[in-house]
Amino acid sequence: MRTSISDRPDKALALRQLIDREAHRAGFDAVAVTTPDAIPQAPARLAEFVAEGFHGSMEWMSETLARRADPTTLWPDVRSIIVLAMNYGPSDDPRELSAMPRHGAISVYARNRDYHDVMKGRLKEIAGKLVAKAGGDVKVFVDTAPVMEKPLAQAAGIGWQGKHTNLVSREFGSWLFLGTIFCTAELAPDRPEPDYCGSCRACLDACPTHAFPAPYRLDARRCISYLTIENKRPIPHEFREAIGNRIYGCDDCLAACPWNKFAQAASEAKLVARDDLRAPALADLLALDDAGFRAFFSGSPVKRIGRDRFLRNVLIAAGNSGDGGLVPACRKLLADPSPLVRGAAVWALSRLMDRAALLALRQDGEEDADVRDEWAFVAGERETEGTSA
Structure with missing residues (x-):
């Protein structure tokens, strides 16, 4: 036995x-x-x-x-x-x-x-x-x-x-x-932890894109973490302004939790923290080519989404920045090899430039349907966007 x-x-x-x-x-x-x-x-x-x-x-x-x-x-x-x-x-x-x-x-x-x-x-x-x-x-x-x-x-x-x-x-x-x-060892289990959320809904109310249809239920399609990381498509227009300057994930629901008052900051040495990722300048990120992206994010989970998706996110943030100084960098990306980047650049510039001046930059012959939709949206040729996550 x-x-x-x-x-x-x-x-x-x-x-x-x-x-x-x-x-x-x-x-x-x-x-x-x-x-x-x-x-x-x-x-x-x-x-x-x-x-x-x-x-x-x-x-x-x-x-x-x-x-x-x-x-x-x-x-x-x-x-x-x-x-x-x-x-x-x-x-x-x-x-x-x-x-x-x-x-x-x-x-x-x-x-x-x-x-x-x-x-x-x-x-x-x-x-x-x-x-x-x-x-x-x-x-x-x-x-x-x-x-x-x-x-x-x-x-x-x-x-x-x-x-x-x-x-x-x-x-x-x-x-x-x-x-x-x-x-395979049979160990004595510990007791489950009860739910201490009570009537609090701070995390739900903190979500910029209203991604919680009900407590304990998340619609990932509206979540900024999903939209900026898992989603491989253009980010739907309805969420772009709410994304603000979040270029990889979102911590708002986590940060709003009242139980954080008992938490202590983690050891940065244990986690191998990177100070250069705390608040990187959008201007520097917009200049990243594929090699530069891979080098800068070496060892970081950000690297997994690839340069094109990341630049898409940075361009959304640029469009929300109100910083006209970013226009030259965004204009350069209108000719990027990636249609995901080109389309996001159109939207960013539509927020930073005069509409007529932007439309003067429109080139005939764009082959990608999503990019054409972005231009049509800016030009008023479409009342709603044609892209989705």
């Missing part, structure tokens, strides 16, 4: 102590354990999210629905799930950047080295010591597989999913990276 660790309290306690010790030694701020069957409500909620189309163009969410719904579908041998969290709280309120329209606002998490790189190696170290101690097998995930980290983190007791759908902690507010270790 096989004896599990859970049948031997002394061994189970020693193993848990090792996990806690190694997690904190590796720089994680919270660690807890849950079971693969601890989130029975999550699959139905995810299915509803996808059925309503709230996932937008993120087809991978619908394609991996079954595997996300049940951790044992992803790995049948899993018996326990260790959830680890790392604080990335900022030292100031990221919303203050909205008062600096000539500079770009990059989401707090992306101002550091890519968290996948920061966390995965450390998780593997912990997992290796777990196997050395208990035997069995492990798998490590950091937002790179169909794992529902946030519901699992709530089930493990690290925090709860707030009305903005992100994890909230009484100790760290809304600023936590999550990673998981799936293991």
Whole structure:
């Protein structure tokens, strides 16, 4: 008869102590354990999210629905799930950047080295010591597989999913990276964390694009993080002004959470923070070619969206800046090889130049339909936009 660790309290306690010790030694701020069957409500909620189309163009969410719904579908041998969290709280309120329209606002998490790189190696170290101690097998995930980290983190007791759908902690507010270790060891689970949001709706009211149709429900198609990162198309006109100077993601709903008052700023050394990404000048970003973009964002999650999508975002911010000094840089991008960039440049210039002067720059022979739509919209030949996310 096989004896599990859970049948031997002394061994189970020693193993848990090792996990806690190694997690904190590796720089994680919270660690807890849950079971693969601890989130029975999550699959139905995810299915509803996808059925309503709230996932937008993120087809991978619908394609991996079954595997996300049940951790044992992803790995049948899993018996326990260790959830680890790392604080990335900022030292100031990221919303203050909205008062600096000539500079770009990059989401707090992306101002550091890519968290996948920061966390995965450390998780593997912990997992290796777990196997050395208990035997069995492990798998490590950091937002790179169909794992529902946030519901699992709530089930493990690290925090709860707030009305903005992100994890909230009484100790760290809304600023936590999550990673998981799936293991064959049978560990005693921790208690789930109750929901402490109460009647508060600060996060919902803070959203610039009204992306929450109801508490605990997010329509990603209206979310600035989705629009500037996941969306590969031109950004719909209805959201462009509200985006302001947010060129990669948005922290408004996270920053508005009252639980952040208990959070402490994360160690910049641990996260490998980059000061040059706190408030980069739009003028400098508009000058980036592909090689320059790759070099500047080396090691950053921003690099994953590519130069063209990023320049699209920067041009939206330029159009919202009111800075006529950016006109020459935007004009140059009217001839960019990327139609995504050219179309955004048309819109940016329509906000910074006289309409007649801009239309004088219009060239015949534009082959891309989206760019032609941008020119037609500026010229008044279309009452509504012809592009969408």
